[in-house]
Amino acid sequence: MNPAALYILGKPEPYRSMLLHLQATVETVIPETALMFKWKLPFFYIENNPFCYLNFSKNYVDIVFWHGAHLTKHTEVLVSEGRKHMKSLRYKTLEEINQQILQEVLLEAYTIRDRKYYR
Numbered sequence: 001m002n003p004a005a006l007y008i009l010g011k012p013e014p015y016r017s018m019l020l021h022l023q024a025t026v027e028t029v030i031p032e033t034a035l036m037f038k039w040k041l042p043f044f045y046i047e048n049n050p051f052c053y054l055n056f057s058k059n060y061v062d063i064v065f066w067h068g069a070h071l072t073k074h075t076e077v078l079v080s081e082g083r084k085h086m087k088s089l090r091y092k093t094l095e096e097i098n099q100q101i102l103q104e105v106l107l108e109a110y111t112i113r114d115r116k117y118y119r
Contacts, residue, residue, distance in 0.1 A: 004035045004042035012057050016110070018061045018094050019054050026063070029106045035052065046113060052106075055088070062088040063102070065109045073108050074101050 068087025
């Protein structure tokens with residue numbers, strides 16, 4: 001089995017369900033992504049370039065956008081916490097996931113992927 005899938009399936013509930021939901025959303029909204037396991041985390045790549053990754057912490061999950069500093073939509077809910085380039089959407093429960101915001105941020109991140117600063 002793919003190590004990225006093992007990472008997700010190995011997490012306790014409710015975080016496993018949240019990670020599976022985020023994975024399914026990324027793969028549906030941006031079907032060109034490839035799920036890989038890098039730096040001990042599930043990463044989504046597009047054309048060999050990092051796009052976003054999933055992260056589990058004690059009491060939340062993050063979907064982290066590789067160059068999130070360049071995102072302009074929904075900045076009020078994006079978390080940076082000392083990171084210069086990456087920003088994330090952070091969730092403590094499955095119910096907190098706002099599907100519309102998640103999809104809009106994914107699509108914006110996808111549209112900026114070809115800019116020279118994104119590589």
